[in-house]
Amino acid sequence: MSSDFWIDQWLGSPRFQRYVDSAGGDRGDALALYEWNASLSAALLKDFSHFEVALRNAYDKAISSAWKNSTHWLLDPQSPVVVPLWRVKTHSDGLKRGSDINEKNRRQVFRAIDNCGKKNAEAGKVIAELTFGFWRYMTTSAHEKSLWVTYLHKAFSGKPQRSDIDRIIGTVHILRNRIAHQEQIFNLAHEFDPAIVHTEMMTVLERINPEAKARVLASSSVAEVFNSRP
Structure with missing residues (x-):
């Protein structure tokens, strides 16, 4: 039995094996990679939470301003x-x-x-x-007329397309759910790459509240953690 069998007991062999494979078979490097994945997940969750609050308040303002x-x-x-x-x-x-x-x-x-x-x-x-899932589905194509055209487009500057906003919020939602289940978030498909998702989320936040976007980026550790991948 390996002297580090406790890792498999802790994380589960199938789960940890994905990190071992990504680390070229080195179990020590795999554990470092797992811990880095956890750090990146925590950094993203912090910024995701700021984005969620801004989004729901912007939607509330947009609908309330026109609600009769x-x-x-x-x-x-x-x-x-x-x-x-x-x-x-x-x-x-x-x-x-x-x-x-x-x-x-x-x-x-x-x-x-x-x-x-x-x-x-x-x-x-x-x-x-x-x-967050509730707010995420408010921009789907099914709500084009009932929500987007009537209310929600007012929440964003620059007159963006609903489909673009929906795609970005949708990827944030998917990545957020992966993190919530402590899943691996690196080596994902291009559209779910954490760096890309975070950057695109910031473009949406800038359309909602540019000052808030600047504040979130100023305190964000996502870039620093992402660049420290072992």
């Missing part, structure tokens, strides 16, 4: 994120069926409202309760 009802848009039963939004999809069996694409969003909103006091729920607390 007296009830906050997130608590209103006529909210575009909770009313049924039907689309016809072709399923694997070849049949076309109607699907309410807001069903998942609606469940999330209602659960957040329940968790924040039900009838006494405050909009700010509900906003903070909702997951």
Whole structure:
């Protein structure tokens, strides 16, 4: 038995083997690579959290500024994120069926409202309760007319295309989920490369709030950690 078998007990042999392979078979280098991956993940999560807060507040401002009802848009039963939004999809069996694409969003909103006091729920607390995944799906093509054209385009300077914003936020969401599950985040496909995802996320943050982008970059350790790869 190897003297460092504790590593396999700690991390799991299949999991650690991916790092061993990337390190050319050297287990010591593989452990250093694992620890570096964890450091990079932590640095990215810090900046991702700043981005998420900026994004949800920008969306809230954009919708609230044009919302006509007296009830906050997130608590209103006529909210575009909770009313049924039907689309016809072709399923694997070849049949076309109607699907309410807001069903998942609606469940999330209602659960957040329940968790924040039900009838006494405050909009700010509900906003903070909702997951990043909720905000991420607000820019998908299915919400082009109901959200992007009507409200969300106002959250970004420079009149960007919805599809470009959605692609970038989508890659942030995917990489964030990998990190949340303590997965390897290097040697990914080009579009999910941490350095590329971080850079593109910063371009979106600049469109939302250039001062916030400058502040996040000033305190970010992503570039430093990324360049210290063993």
